[in-house]
Amino acid sequence: MNVPLRIFRILSLTTLLLMFGGESEAAQRPNVIVILADDLGYGDLSCYGHPTIRTPNLDRMAAEGMRFTDFYSAAEVCTPSRASLLTGRYAVRSGMAHNQFRVLRNRSTGHLPESEVTLAEVLKARGYATGMVGKWHLGVWYVEPAGYPRRHGFDSFLGLPHSNDMDPTGLGPKPAGHLAEQQAEWWNAPLYRNEQLVEQPVDQTKLTRIYTEEARRFIHDHRKEPFFFYFAHTFPHTPLFASGAFRGTSRRGLYGDAVQELDWSVGQILETLRREKLAENTIVFFTSDNGPWLIMNQQGGSAGLLRDGKGSTWEGGMREPAIAWWPGKIKPAQVNTNMTTMLDLFPTLASLTGADIPKDRAMDGIDLSPNWLKAAPLPSRPFFYYRGTNLYAVRKDQWKMHLFTQKGYGQPKPDAHEPPWLFNVNIDPGETFNVSTNHPTVVADLLKEIEAHRTTVVPVPSQLETVATNTPAAKP
Amino acid sequence: MNVPLRIFRILSLTTLLLMFGGESEAAQRPNVIVILADDLGYGDLSCYGHPTIRTPNLDRMAAEGMRFTDFYSAAEVCTPSRASLLTGRYAVRSGMAHNQFRVLRNRSTGHLPESEVTLAEVLKARGYATGMVGKWHLGVWYVEPAGYPRRHGFDSFLGLPHSNDMDPTGLGPKPAGHLAEQQAEWWNAPLYRNEQLVEQPVDQTKLTRIYTEEARRFIHDHRKEPFFFYFAHTFPHTPLFASGAFRGTSRRGLYGDAVQELDWSVGQILETLRREKLAENTIVFFTSDNGPWLIMNQQGGSAGLLRDGKGSTWEGGMREPAIAWWPGKIKPAQVNTNMTTMLDLFPTLASLTGADIPKDRAMDGIDLSPNWLKAAPLPSRPFFYYRGTNLYAVRKDQWKMHLFTQKGYGQPKPDAHEPPWLFNVNIDPGETFNVSTNHPTVVADLLKEIEAHRTTVVPVPSQLETVATNTPAAKP
Numbered sequence: 042m043n044v045p046l047r048i049f050r051i052l053s054l055t056t057l058l059l060m061f062g063g064e065s066e067a068a069q070r071p072n073v074i075v076i077l078a079d080d081l082g083y084g085d086l087s088c089y090g091h092p093t094i095r096t097p098n099l100d101r102m103a104a105e106g107m108r109f110t111d112f113y114s115a116a117e118v119c120t121p122s123r124a125s126l127l128t129g130r131y132a133v134r135s136g137m138a139h140n141q142f143r144v145l146r147n148r149s150t151g152h153l154p155e156s157e158v159t160l161a162e163v164l165k166a167r168g169y170a171t172g173m174v175g176k177w178h179l180g181v182w183y184v185e186p187a188g189y190p191r192r193h194g195f196d197s198f199l200g201l202p203h204s205n206d207m208d209p210t211g212l213g214p215k216p217a218g219h220l221a222e223q224q225a226e227w228w229n230a231p232l233y234r235n236e237q238l239v240e241q242p243v244d245q246t247k248l249t250r251i252y253t254e255e256a257r258r259f260i261h262d263h264r265k266e267p268f269f270f271y272f273a274h275t276f277p278h279t280p281l282f283a284s285g286a287f288r289g290t291s292r293r294g295l296y297g298d299a300v301q302e303l304d305w306s307v308g309q310i311l312e313t314l315r316r317e318k319l320a321e322n323t324i325v326f327f328t329s330d331n332g333p334w335l336i337m338n339q340q341g342g343s344a345g346l347l348r349d350g351k352g353s354t355w356e357g358g359m360r361e362p363a364i365a366w367w368p369g370k371i372k373p374a375q376v377n378t379n380m381t382t383m384l385d386l387f388p389t390l391a392s393l394t395g396a397d398i399p400k401d402r403a404m405d406g407i408d409l410s411p412n413w414l415k416a417a418p419l420p421s422r423p424f425f426y427y428r429g430t431n432l433y434a435v436r437k438d439q440w441k442m443h444l445f446t447q448k449g450y451g452q453p454k455p456d457a458h459e460p461p462w463l464f465n466v467n468i469d470p471g472e473t474f475n476v477s478t479n480h481p482t483v484v485a486d487l488l489k490e491i492e493a494h495r496t497t498v499v500p501v502p503s504q505l506e507t508v509a510t511n512t513p514a515a516k517p
Numbered sequence: 518m519n520v521p522l523r524i525f526r527i528l529s530l531t532t533l534l535l536m537f538g539g540e541s542e543a544a545q546r547p548n549v550i551v552i553l554a555d556d557l558g559y560g561d562l563s564c565y566g567h568p569t570i571r572t573p574n575l576d577r578m579a580a581e582g583m584r585f586t587d588f589y590s591a592a593e594v595c596t597p598s599r600a601s602l603l604t605g606r607y608a609v610r611s612g613m614a615h616n617q618f619r620v621l622r623n624r625s626t627g628h629l630p631e632s633e634v635t636l637a638e639v640l641k642a643r644g645y646a647t648g649m650v651g652k653w654h655l656g657v658w659y660v661e662p663a664g665y666p667r668r669h670g671f672d673s674f675l676g677l678p679h680s681n682d683m684d685p686t687g688l689g690p691k692p693a694g695h696l697a698e699q700q701a702e703w704w705n706a707p708l709y710r711n712e713q714l715v716e717q718p719v720d721q722t723k724l725t726r727i728y729t730e731e732a733r734r735f736i737h738d739h740r741k742e743p744f745f746f747y748f749a750h751t752f753p754h755t756p757l758f759a760s761g762a763f764r765g766t767s768r769r770g771l772y773g774d775a776v777q778e779l780d781w782s783v784g785q786i787l788e789t790l791r792r793e794k795l796a797e798n799t800i801v802f803f804t805s806d807n808g809p810w811l812i813m814n815q816q817g818g819s820a821g822l823l824r825d826g827k828g829s830t831w832e833g834g835m836r837e838p839a840i841a842w843w844p845g846k847i848k849p850a851q852v853n854t855n856m857t858t859m860l861d862l863f864p865t866l867a868s869l870t871g872a873d874i875p876k877d878r879a880m881d882g883i884d885l886s887p888n889w890l891k892a893a894p895l896p897s898r899p900f901f902y903y904r905g906t907n908l909y910a911v912r913k914d915q916w917k918m919h920l921f922t923q924k925g926y927g928q929p930k931p932d933a934h935e936p937p938w939l940f941n942v943n944i945d946p947g948e949t950f951n952v953s954t955n956h957p958t959v960v961a962d963l964l965k966e967i968e969a970h971r972t973t974v975v976p977v978p979s980q981l982e983t984v985a986t987n988t989p990a991a992k993p
Contacts, residue, residue, distance in 0.1 A: 343947065345822050376571070473814075
């Protein structure tokens with residue numbers, strides 16, 4: 042489907058909604074800001090118990106809003122997680138997952154398919170200004186222009202096509218100790234504004250500040266119309282960088298410096314909303330794309346009491362810090378212990394803004410707004426933990442069942458579990474005590490859930506498989 | 518030294534202090550309440566990041582006061598930890614540590630030596646009413662009456678001589694699954710009021726409530742005079758019990774129920790202080806005696822991101838949740854990241870109350886009050902991690918050095934490290950990355966600290982070694 046046709050279809054659905062009584066609710070169009078950290082672990086914020094990282098702005102955001110204890114990213118690594126966030130669908134449905142490559146590489150020709158409908162697109166169709174800063178990682182546009190964020194619903198973009206370690210010019214092996222060093226030329230990350238290369242290598246120590254300034258400007262420029270802003274931080278993904286104002290300020294070392302600068306940035310966004318008198322008309326949601334990258338050692342984050350991290354379907358790989366903030370609508374100082382996921386953000390934000398969700402495809406989330414705003418109970422439902430395109434585990438209520446387990450990195454093959462392993466992640470969030478033999482009916486029920494889910498998954502070609510053999514187009 | 522002589526000496530020191538200008542400060546005698554949990558882990562409170570245990574009262578106490586990220590118990594298990602709390606001295610100095618027995622058993626003849634001066638004694642000498650509820654574990658008085666709390670400075674006592682699993686009648690092996698069951702007769706714990714046996718086996722489901730009611734009564738009865746109250750909870754040590762009002766209320770299971778009842782109890786104490794208009798004249802300090810008892814599986818707690826638990830000198834064994842509360846004096850919502858320890862409570866509370874500390878012996882803590890009240894910086898100093906009478910590790914600033922490591926339970930012999938292992942526990946609180954080869958001067962400095970400390974430790978007979986061969990006197 043080409044772009045104009047898609048927007049026409051979405052507009053039609055909105056029109057139908059307006060005709061059939063959704064009017065008063067649809068008339069409300071609060072602003073939406075989604076802030077996504079990169080590789081931030083469950084245990085890495087003060088308000089999630091970290092002893093040496095200080096995050097006063099995120100702590101305040103939680104104190105003024107709702108902090109989630111059981112919120113999941115939709116994938117164990119970056120590309121599929123971000124695809125799920127923007128589409129509301131497991132990445133296996135969009136082709137944005139792969140077992141070997143796992144994420145888009147700097148020469149990947151694939152990208153988020155144009156047939157996918159993004160949150161930006163439905164909000165744009167609803168009359169929202171849409172903007173983005175930060176890490177895209179849903180298409181490497183200097184290899185294939187269809188990857189540009191502006192082809193997927195964003196009016197404006199400032200950021201990187203992919204992770205900050207994906208040196209597109211192949212300058213060769215990094216010196217020992219490189220993770221602790223802030224030398225931009227080793228990484229050669231390209232900063233783009235829309236389709237224009239701005240700086241390569243970008244000085245990564247400035248990235249968080251550049252993104253934040255762009256966000257503040259965007260908010261100010263669009264203060265008189267509804268807007269959607271997607272703030273996808275580059276950090277604390279390695280290589281770690283922090284600006285001079287933050288370098289050396291955290292007891293946690295450079296990782297803490299980067300998180301504390303991110304925390305500062307969140308504070309700047311909320312402060313800008315207050316100053317512009319937009320706070321009570323703006324929903325802000327903060328989370329991370331996946332768990333901490335533990336193999337980075339002291340440069341990697343912490344999953345707190347959870348097991349393993351990025352790359353794995355243990356809780357540490359996919360359970361994330363998450364905070365929702367909407368003064369006057371979401372009551373302050375709430376702790377939300379429901380199992381909810383990144384897949385729910387699309388339908389929830391669509392519901393709160395009166396935007397349409399696509400009706401012609403499987404959508405994997407539910408509308409959480411009655412729960413957020415009125416504490417309405419949520420249905421019992423399964424969440425599926427994918428590693429690449431393989432379904433490794435499922436959670437429903439307090440029960441998490443593993444068909445396969447595998448460390449995020451460094452374990453070449455998974456361990457298959459027959460009978461499956463079962464953990465009560467309320468009693469045992471660290472997934473230490475397999476209780477499957479005590480609960481055969483739970484295991485049987487979860488196996489049925491997996492079976493039912495699998496019938497809904499139609500195989501699609503993977504976007505992550507094809508790699509360009511020519512030199513990337515954007516080489517400076 | 519007998520009791521009257523000791524009190525005379527303490528009174529003399531107080532008189533001297535009053536003579537030499539300490540008058541205005543000494544005239545202040547705020548109330549002091551120390552609340553000690555049993556085996557609560559670093560990660561077990563909401564305000565320390567636990568996802569399924571809800572502790573609104575302790576969270577509120579932290580929000581109104583000061584929460585500590587780097588507070589240590591003075592020992593890895595119960596008896597030496599409690600001896601250190603009340604004496605301000607490492608247990609190796611008082612004979613209250615032992616490598617094999619580790620804690621006082623139900624037939625131990627030893628007890629806190631009368632030559633030790635307790636916090637209760639110095640506060641009593643300062644004119645305080647002194648009371649205690651809960652677990653004593655510094656002398657098994659039905660074996661040896663010198664163990665009674667009233668011989669060590671407390672005017673009144675209601676509680677248990679030791680842990681709640683130390684069946685003194687030897688009813689034989691417990692049924693399988695006993696940890697999950699609330700059957701008092703299997704445990705046969707004896708509840709005493711002062712020197713009188715009140716109930717055996719006591720119904721442990723009522724213990725937290727009984728203690729709390731006693732505490733509320735004590736506060737009310739002594740509202741017009743300065744008081745010191747030591748609230749030593751029996752839980753969440755196993756076997757776990759919770760009252761009907763709390764049983765089944767926590768997503769974390771029975772462990773969470775017990776912690777949530779303890780949280781309720783803390784709320785009751787603070788509420789009583791508010792109601793009696795004593796809040797601004799009462800210092801309340803909350804902490805735990807040691808880390809979580811991990812071998813109890815789902816019945817044991819969580820050290821969060823820290824390594825190992827009770828019984829070990831890894832951080833999980835000795836770093837504890839800790840909260841100080843004193844409305845109007847300690848500013849609200851502070852997070853104190855200094856390395857401080859249970860050994861500091863004696864000199865700190867003595868300083869805040871104008872009480873004397875013994876001058877004729879090594880005291881291992883320092884006065885934290887300038888830091889708590891005025892954010893005065895603390896000196897760089899070492900803390901020593903003992904396992905029994907053996908010094909296993911030392912921390913100074915961000916550096917923790919291990920001579921030996923050993924799991925809390927289930928590892929018969931320690932691993933000796935030569936050269937010692939070194940961790941930066943600010944950057945790496947989970948103690949995963951040994952960096953000793955990068956920091957030889959730090960290692961050398963810490964070895965010197967150990968050497969200097971060892972010259973101050975005079976060997977004393979262990980109080981934990983001798984076990985009565987006759988049947989315990991208090992058998993019902």
